[in-house]
Amino acid sequence: MNLLLTFIQKAIGQGVAILFGATGEIVTEKSGNLNLGIPGIMYMGGIAGLMGAFFYENGTENPNGFVGFLIAIVCTLAASALGGLLYSFLTITLRANQNVVGLALTTFGVGFGNFFGGSISKLAGGVGQISVKTTAEAFRAQIPVLSEIPVVGDLLFSYGFLTYLSVVIALGMTYFLKRTRKGLNLRAIGEDPATADAAGINVSRYKYVATVTGAAIAGIGGLYFVMEYLGGTWSNNGFGDRGWLAIALVILALWNPANAIWGSFVFGGLYILYIYLPGLTRATQELCKMLPYVVTIVVLVITSKRNKQENQPPASLGEAYFREDR
Amino acid sequence: MEPVNAIELKGVTKRFGEVTANDNVNLTVRKGEILSILGENGSGKTTLMNMLSGIYFPDEGEIRVNGETVTIRSPKDSFALGIGMIHQHFKLIQILTAAENIILGLPGSGRLNMKQVEREIAELTARYGFDLNPAQKIYDMSVSQKQTVEIVKVLYRGADILILDEPTAVLTPQETEKLFAVLRNMREAGKSIIIITHKLNEVLELSDRVAVLRKGKYIDTVPTKEATVESLTEMMVGEKVTLDIHRTKPEGVKKRIEMRGITCRNKEGLKVLKEASFDAYSGEILGVAGISGSGQKELLESVAGLQPIESGEILYYPPEGATEKISGMKAEDIKKLGITLSFVPEDRLGMGLVGSMDLTDNMMIRSYKEGGKFFADRKKPKKLAEEIVSQLEVVTPGVDTPVSRLSGGNVQKILVGREIAGNPTVLMVAYPVRGLDINSSYTIYNLLNEQKKKGVAVICVGEDLDVLLALCDKILVLNSGRVAGIVDARSTTKEELGLMMTGDGEEKKADE
Numbered sequence: 001m002n003l004l005l006t007f008i009q010k011a012i013g014q015g016v017a018i019l020f021g022a023t024g025e026i027v028t029e030k031s032g033n034l035n036l037g038i039p040g041i042m043y044m045g046g047i048a049g050l051m052g053a054f055f056y057e058n059g060t061e062n063p064n065g066f067v068g069f070l071i072a073i074v075c076t077l078a079a080s081a082l083g084g085l086l087y088s089f090l091t092i093t094l095r096a097n098q099n100v101v102g103l104a105l106t107t108f109g110v111g112f113g114n115f116f117g118g119s120i121s122k123l124a125g126g127v128g129q130i131s132v133k134t135t136a137e138a139f140r141a142q143i144p145v146l147s148e149i150p151v152v153g154d155l156l157f158s159y160g161f162l163t164y165l166s167v168v169i170a171l172g173m174t175y176f177l178k179r180t181r182k183g184l185n186l187r188a189i190g191e192d193p194a195t196a197d198a199a200g201i202n203v204s205r206y207k208y209v210a211t212v213t214g215a216a217i218a219g220i221g222g223l224y225f226v227m228e229y230l231g232g233t234w235s236n237n238g239f240g241d242r243g244w245l246a247i248a249l250v251i252l253a254l255w256n257p258a259n260a261i262w263g264s265f266v267f268g269g270l271y272i273l274y275i276y277l278p279g280l281t282r283a284t285q286e287l288c289k290m291l292p293y294v295v296t297i298v299v300l301v302i303t304s305k306r307n308k309q310e311n312q313p314p315a316s317l318g319e320a321y322f323r324e325d326r
Numbered sequence: 327m328e329p330v331n332a333i334e335l336k337g338v339t340k341r342f343g344e345v346t347a348n349d350n351v352n353l354t355v356r357k358g359e360i361l362s363i364l365g366e367n368g369s370g371k372t373t374l375m376n377m378l379s380g381i382y383f384p385d386e387g388e389i390r391v392n393g394e395t396v397t398i399r400s401p402k403d404s405f406a407l408g409i410g411m412i413h414q415h416f417k418l419i420q421i422l423t424a425a426e427n428i429i430l431g432l433p434g435s436g437r438l439n440m441k442q443v444e445r446e447i448a449e450l451t452a453r454y455g456f457d458l459n460p461a462q463k464i465y466d467m468s469v470s471q472k473q474t475v476e477i478v479k480v481l482y483r484g485a486d487i488l489i490l491d492e493p494t495a496v497l498t499p500q501e502t503e504k505l506f507a508v509l510r511n512m513r514e515a516g517k518s519i520i521i522i523t524h525k526l527n528e529v530l531e532l533s534d535r536v537a538v539l540r541k542g543k544y545i546d547t548v549p550t551k552e553a554t555v556e557s558l559t560e561m562m563v564g565e566k567v568t569l570d571i572h573r574t575k576p577e578g579v580k581k582r583i584e585m586r587g588i589t590c591r592n593k594e595g596l597k598v599l600k601e602a603s604f605d606a607y608s609g610e611i612l613g614v615a616g617i618s619g620s621g622q623k624e625l626l627e628s629v630a631g632l633q634p635i636e637s638g639e640i641l642y643y644p645p646e647g648a649t650e651k652i653s654g655m656k657a658e659d660i661k662k663l664g665i666t667l668s669f670v671p672e673d674r675l676g677m678g679l680v681g682s683m684d685l686t687d688n689m690m691i692r693s694y695k696e697g698g699k700f701f702a703d704r705k706k707p708k709k710l711a712e713e714i715v716s717q718l719e720v721v722t723p724g725v726d727t728p729v730s731r732l733s734g735g736n737v738q739k740i741l742v743g744r745e746i747a748g749n750p751t752v753l754m755v756a757y758p759v760r761g762l763d764i765n766s767s768y769t770i771y772n773l774l775n776e777q778k779k780k781g782v783a784v785i786c787v788g789e790d791l792d793v794l795l796a797l798c799d800k801i802l803v804l805n806s807g808r809v810a811g812i813v814d815a816r817s818t819t820k821e822e823l824g825l826m827m828t829g830d831g832e833e834k835k836a837d838e
C-alpha cells in the first residue's frame with residue numbers, strides 16, 4: 001500500500017514537467033507551428049529560473065522564499081518566451097523550415113542550460129554545490145492542513161504549487177481552445193491558415209502569440225524540474241529526454257490539454273516503473289524505459305485506425321504560411 | 327424616379343501584363359434581381375467579379391455601389407459594402423462545424439455560445455429555405471451542403487449583393503433546383519444576385535437579365551425573356567478571326583484506342599463520366615470539347631490508367647501485334663506493355679513537372695529507369711533538355727534552372743517537349759495552350775500537327791472552340807460526363823458545338 005502510494009506520488013512528480021511541456025506544445029501546434037525546440041526551451045526555462053534564484057539568494061542577507069519564488073518564475077517565463085520568440089521570428093516571419101529551427105533550438109537550449117549550469121556551479125564552489133534552499137522550499141511548500149490527512153493528503157495534497165498550476169493551465173487551455181472565439185480562430189489557423197486569413201483573422205499575430213505563450217508554459221516545466229523535483233540544484237543533462245516525452249504526449253493526448261493531464265501521469269509512471277519492478281537487470285531496465293514511447297505508438301496506431309478527423313494533427317502543422325503562395 | 331442600382335460598373339478595365347482580361351466593361355446590377363454573367367472560358371467573367379470582391383483592383387474605370395462611387399481594395403472593403411462572393415473552391419475548415427465556420431473571425435464576446443449562434447443560423451436558414459444543420463461537421467458534408475455553408479456564411483455577415491462563381495458546376499440537377507429555389511427566395515427578400523455561369527439552360531431558367539462577355543469585352547445585357555439559347559450562343563461566341571493552322575489530311579489512319587462505355591465516379595461519388603465511348607485513330611487529332619468539369623480530365627486519365635473505372639473497357643491497338651485491354655491496368659503496367667501514352671496533365675506543375683527541380687531533372691522523371699545501372703544517367707536527359715530549349719525556343723537562363731522560375735508558356739513547352747520526345751503512339755494533351763501567348767500557342771499547335779503527321783493518335787482537350795475547329799480532324803463533345811457526339815471538325819460549326827456542350831435538359835432528365 002505504502003509502496004503504491006509512493007509510486008503514484010513519484011509518477012505525478014515525474015508527470016508535471018511533461019504536462020507543462022505538452023500543454024505548451026499543444027497550444028503551439030494548434031497554430032500550425034511544430035515547435036521541436038520545446039525540449040531545449042524547457043532547459044532554458046529551468047536554468048534561467050535557477051540563476052535568478054541563485055543570484056538573489058547569494059546577493060541578499062536574508063533571502064525571502066516568496067521573493068525568490070517570484071524572481072525564479074519571472075526569469076523562467078522571460079527566457080522561455082524569448083526562445084519561443086526566436087522560433088516564431090525564424091519560422092513565421094522568415095518562413096524557415098520548422099523542423100530545422102526546432103531541432104537547432106533544442107540543441108541550443110540544452111547547451112545553454114548546461115553551460116550556465118556549469119558556470120553557476122563554479123561560482124557556488126563545485127559540482128552539485130548550487131543551492132537555492134529558501135526558494136526551493138517555497139516551491140515545495142505543501143498545502144498546510146490538507147496534506148496532513150492520511151493517504152488522501154499524501155495522494156492529493158502533498159505537492160507544491162506548480163503541480164496544481166500545471167493542471168489548471170491544462171484545463172484552462174482546453175477551455176480556451178474549445179469554448180472561446182479566440183480559441184476557435186486559433187484552431188482554424190492550425191487547420192487552414194488561408195481560410196482563416198480570408199475570414200479576417202490576423203494569422204501571423206495568432207501564430208506569434210500562441211508560440212510564445214506555448215514556449216513560456218513549457219519553460220515552467222523546466223523550472224518545476226529544477227526547483228521542486230531536484231530541490232533547487234542543477235545537474236548537467238539532468239532533465240534528460242523528458243522534453244521529447246512531452247512532444248510524444250501531445251500525440252497521446254490527441255491535441256487536447258485535458259487529456260494530457262492523465263497522460264502525463266501515465267507517462268510519469270511508466271518512466272519510473274523500472275525502479276519499482278523487482279528483479280530487473282540493467283538491460284531489462286532500459287527496455288522498461290521504452291514503455292512511454294511504446295504507448296504513444298499504440299495510441300497512434302489506434303487513432304489512425306479509427307481515422308476520426310478531430311483526432312488528427314492540425315492540418316497545416318509544420319507548414320509556413322505565405323498569403324501570396326499558390 | 328429611376329431606382330438606384332445595386333452595382334454599376336463604368337468603363338472598367340483590367341490588364342495582366344499584356345493580356346487585357348476586362349476591356350472597358352459597363353455593367354449594372356439592379357436591386358432585387360438575379361443577373362447572369364455569361365461567357366466562354368477566359369472571357370473575363372471571374373476577373374470582373376474578383377474586382378468587386380476586392381481580390382483584384384481595376385486599372386481603369388469606376389465602381390458604384392448603391393449609387394455611390396467606391397474604392398474596393400481588399401475583401402474586407404468589399405464586405406463592408408455588403409458584397410459577398412462564393413468562390414468555386416470553398417474556403418471552409420474541415421474539422422469545424424458549419425456554425426463554427428460561419429462565425430470564424432467575426433468579432434463578438436470572447437466566450438462562445440454555440441447554442442445561440444446555431445439558433446441565429448437556424449433562423450436565417452429557415453427564412454430563405456436552406457437545408458442546413460449548423461452543428462454538422464464540414465467533412466461530413468456533400469459538395470452542395472458545403473456550398474450552402476458558404477452562402478449562409480456570406481448572408482450571416484450581412485451581405486446584400488451575392489456573387490456566385492459557377493455555383494452549379496459541382497451540383498447534381500436536384501441540388502441545382504434546390505439552390506435555385508433558395509436564390510429566388512433571396513431575390514424576393516430584396517437581395518441582388520450575380521451568377522457566373524456558362525450553362526445556357528440555367529441562365530434562361532433562373533435569371534432576370536443576362537450580361538454577356540466575350541474575350542474580355544462587354545457585349546450587351548438583355549432581359550432573359552427576350553433571349554433564346556441560340557441568341558445567347560451567338561452573343562457569347564460572336565464572330566471571330568479564324569485561326570490559321572495548317573491542317574493536313576489524315577493519312578494511314580488506323581484505330582489505336584477504343585473506349586467502350588466507360589463510367590467513372592469522383593471522390594464525392596458523383597458520376598463524372600457516363601458511358602463514354604469513342605475511338606481514336608493514328609494520324610488524326612481528336613479534339614475534346616466541353617464546359618470545364620464535364621469529364622475531360624477523367625476521360626484522359628482513364629486512358630492513361632490514372633482513373634479508377636467503374637464499368638466499361640478500353641482497348642489499345644498497337645501498330646504491330648495483338649490488341650491489349652488497358653482498362654483496369656495501372657499506369658505503370660500500361661507502360662511496361664510497351665504502350666506509350668504521353669500525357670500532359672491539366673495541372674502542369676502538380677502532375678507534369680516538379681517545380682523546384684531543374685530542366686534536366688524533370689527530363690529524368692521520364693527516363694530514370696532506363697539503363698538499369700546503379701547511377702542515373704544525367705547526360706542524355708541533359709542533352710534532351712538542351713534540344714527542347716533550342717527547338718522550342720524556351721526562354722530560360724539554362725537547363726539548370728528550376729522549372730518554377732519559368733513562365734507558364736515556357737513550362738508548357740518543356741512538358742510537351744518531353745512527352746513528345748518519348749516517341750508516343752498516342753499523345754494526350756489537356757489545355758495545351760492555357761496561359762500561353764499567341765506565338766507559344768502556335769508552336770504547340772504545330773508540334774501537335776507534326777505528331778499527327780508522324781502517325782501519332784493525338785487527343786487534345788481544349789477550351790477555345792475556334793482552335794479546336796481549326797486544329798482537329800474530329801471533335802468529341804462532352805456534356806456533363808456524357809459523350810454528346812463526335813463530329814467532323816471540317817464541317818461542323820461553333821454554334822453546333824456550343825449547343826451540344828450546353829444542350830438542354832431533355833436528355834439529362836430522361837435518365838435521372
